[in-house]
Each structure stands twice: as structure tokens, then as C-alpha cells.
Amino acid sequence: MDGRAPLNHNEQFKADGPPLEVRDRIERVYAREGFASIDPDDLNGRFRWWGLYTQRRPGVPGGRTAQLTPAELSDEFFMLRVRLDGGALTTQQLRLLADVSRRYARGTADLTDRQNVQLHWVRIEDVPAIWAALEAVGLQTTEACGDGPRVVLGSPVAGVAAEEVIDPTPVITEIVERFIGDPEIANLPRKFKSAVTGHPDQDVVHEINDISLVGVVHPELGPGYDLWVGGGLSTNPRLAERLGAFVRAEDAADVWYGVVRIFRDYGYRRLRHRARLKFLLADWGPQRFRRVLEEEYLGFALPDGPPAPAPTGAGDHVGVHRQKDGLRYVGLSLVAGRVSADVLTALAEAAEAAGSRRVRLTPQQKLLVLDVPEDEVEGLCARLEPVGLTSTPSPFRRSTMACTGIEYCKLAIVETKRAAAEAVGDLERRLVDLPLPTLAPRPLTLHLNGCPNSCARIQTADIGLKGQLVTDDDGQQVPGFQVHLGGGLASQDREEPGLGRTVRGLKVTADGVGEYVERVVRRWAADREGDETFAQWAHRADESALR
Known part of the structure; x- marks a missing residue:
């Protein structure tokens, strides 16, 4: 425990009123009386528990991001996040999302790397109608954001892949039906991220979630899950750790619930930047965490279990x-x-x-x-x-990701979606002669993020770009990126997953991304030893080779 008082403002507004109860005010008051009627703690706090964030006011430059208040940064429109646990959609639901997008969100839609769909330009007056439409086809925005259990990542080939170890669908379904929207775990110290997979490619980035269940076959108990806890990126990245425990499928939802309640009861709340589960695990260590889970929350001991074998594929299922x-x-x-x-x-x-x-x-x-x-x-x-x-x-079209960026996000410093698209097109021209699929059986990953918070997982990419203002050749401040090299998760290319390497002073301008990536990829192709991967080369190469 790091103390409960004095509370930071987020803890104060959660103590003043349960966040989930804001839906009633949205439907009865705010949707009828308009944006100006919204209480600031609801607007900038509790709305998140129902998937709502104000989006960035158009025209506010990246250099002003850290200087302005939320009110000055915010437009009177919202991003609405639809949670899709396991990433699952029917075509009926897909059509409904398209209809909602046209009617209420100016035709916008983004697919996130958390298996969510995000809509933009949503008015508060339209939110009740959107909820009614979504819920009529089994979709929801409950706890899509906020300090609660967010979407449960799941293997996108759950239940259909021929090589699957175990189908995680029943576990994900039980977690969602039993616990999402439960007020007892709706006030956590910070967000709580989960992942469940039974695929041997370990396709849910399990090393960077607060809890992950990874399919494994126990030599005596058969198929089940290997338990991982305490991962997270942002400005203090930390990879999750195995607890060494084997979780039977029938116990998986209860184990998940136990870990959530440990976070609720023991997680750090006084300082918000330390309010993720990864900091508690770092202080306790995996042995103590497992002991508390078993003795105080489960009431039974979990069997010891083996780690899952190293994955043999990329896990993107393209x-x-x-x-x-x-x-x-x-x-x-x-x-x-x-x-x-x-x-x-x-x-x-x-x-x-x-x-x-x-x-x-x-x-x-x-x-x-x-x-x-x-x-x-x-x-x-x-x-x-x-x-x-x-x-x-093409290789880079396959493996490039980007966060929301400055177009809509109040935290962003630079634009990302257009920069990613331009970089992909540029690299398809620049590297057309280089046989990348032959050189890199796992696609080289390029991730662009608009700020230091790593929504696009920059520290785990072969080439990760963190948005910031940089100085160009003319001495002017322009949008650009700090470079991280050689990250990787659940990869057959490394003995264990690892975070990317940061080279001091290595930055590129936004319009120079393609040129830099071409240069560093060609250098790797020329300097690699045997079948050395990009990540292996990036961690051993001299800094001069990476510039």
C-alpha cells in the first residue's frame, strides 16, 4: 500500500461518485441539455467508463499539447470506443457499426491494436441512440476506457485454428458476462488489460498485459493456461512475468478475478504514474504475488506448470x-x-x-x-x-501500426495515421529490390506513436517511432520521432522477448521516415551475420550503423 491520502484528483472523483453511474446522467441530462451542461469530472473522468473521450480540438499544434488544459485541448465532440472482447464480430454487427459511423460519426472508424473499434465526431446528444443501436446487436462500450477491466484480447482464430492448443472463447465469454460492468471492480487504481490465447503463435502480445493466460499443455493435466502478470509499456515499460502456475480452463475466470481484486486492494493509488499493476509486481516479485493470489483470493493452490513453447509463426494471421x-x-x-x-x-x-x-x-x-x-x-x-x-x-504494409495521433488525440504531439500510410508507400518503392520475406521470415515491424505513451507499442517493434518535435536541417522545430530499434514479443527470433534499444539523439523528421527506414534496413541486410534477425543485429550494432 502506498497510502490513500492525500488522494490525486482521479481518486477523488471516483470516491465522490461511482463512475459507472454516469450513464444515467448522460441519458437523462447531458444528451438533452447538450455539451455545456456536462460536469467537468464527468466529462474528463467518469465518461471514460462508457468509452467516451473528448477528441482534440482541430488546429491545436503538437507543441501546445503539454501547455494547455483539458478544456483548451478538447473539442465538443467525442471519440467513442466499442469494446470487442476477443475481436469477435458478426457481419450483422459489422453492418451496424458502419450504419452508426455514417449516421453519427461522419463515416469514421479506426481499428485499434486492442481489438476495439473507435468512432469520432460523436455528439453527446447522439450517445443514447448509439448505445441503443449497439446493444440491440450485442455490442457495448462498458468499461472500454477508464480505471477498470478493459477489453479482453483474444486469439483472433479462437475455435477455428487447426493448430490451436485450447479454445479461449469460453474463458473470455465467462469473464465478460460475470465481471464487466460489476461495480465491485470498476474502481481500480488504473486501467487493467487482459489477454487470453490458446494459439501456439501466442498472438495476443501477452507480455505487455496486466494479466495473460497463454495456452499450454500440462504433462499430467492436459491443455490449460500459463499465467503471466504485470506487463505494461508507456513511459516505464516492463514485461510481464510468469508466475509458474498452471491454470485449468474451469478456473481461469476465477483466477482472472483474483488478480483484478489484488490490483484493486493492493495497487498503488497515491501517485497516478505508479498506479499500474506492473509496479506492484516489481515490488512484490512473482512468488509473493502468487502466494497472495492463492491464499487470500482463490482459497486453493494452483499447480505448477510448464512454460509454453516458443512460437513458430508471426501471429498476425495474414x-x-x-x-x-x-x-x-x-x-x-x-x-x-x-x-x-x-x-x-x-x-x-x-x-x-x-x-x-x-x-x-x-x-x-x-x-x-x-x-x-x-x-x-x-x-x-x-x-x-x-x-x-x-x-x-507488401512487407511494410503488413507490419506497420500507428496510434490515433494528433488528428483526434489530446495527448499526441505529431500526426501518425497519414505518416504511416506515406511511409508504407515510400518503402514499397524504396525497398522493391530487397527480398525482405527471404531475409526476415517474421515481418519487420514498424510502429508509429504520437506521444510517449506507446499505444502503438513502439518499444516492442523492430523499428519503433515515438512522436516529438525535432529540429530539422534548417534549425526549425518540426514534427518527428525518436527511434527505438530491436524490440520484439513472443518471437522465435530471440531467446526471450525484449524491449527496443534507444540510441541517444537518434531522431527523424516525419517526412524523413521512409528514407531512414530504408537506410537502416539496408545496413542490416548488408551487415547481418548468417540468418541474424533485425532485432539481434540492432542490439549488437555500433551506434554509427543505426543512424
């Missing part, structure tokens, strides 16, 4: 793959998660024309269409290519 039932799933790439109402509609129509009714989002900002007959695959791909969705992307 391309055409055989399902266990003989059908196919098709993994589709887009640039940095940016879609639209029209793209969502086209996806639903193409999927249905191919005989599918199920779509999944991935933690890599990709899309999967499930249950496609083999003779329908070619037609599906042909229908989706014109709207920017492809199953055969």
Missing part, C-alpha cells in the same frame, strides 16, 4: 489459412487500422457473398474473415482489394 473444419480463414491487411463506414460495409458484403458471417479483429490492426469455403477465397479477396484490404500485402 493470408489464407486452413481451419480445423476444412474451411478457410483469410487474414487481411490494411494501413495502420484506418477504415471507414464504406470499408466496413464492403467487408460485411464480401464476407456474406463468400458464405461467411464472422469477422475478427487482431491485436496487430488486421482483419480476419472466418469460415470461407476454399472455392470462395479468390472471389472474397478480389472484392476487398479495391477498398484497401489485401491478403497479400
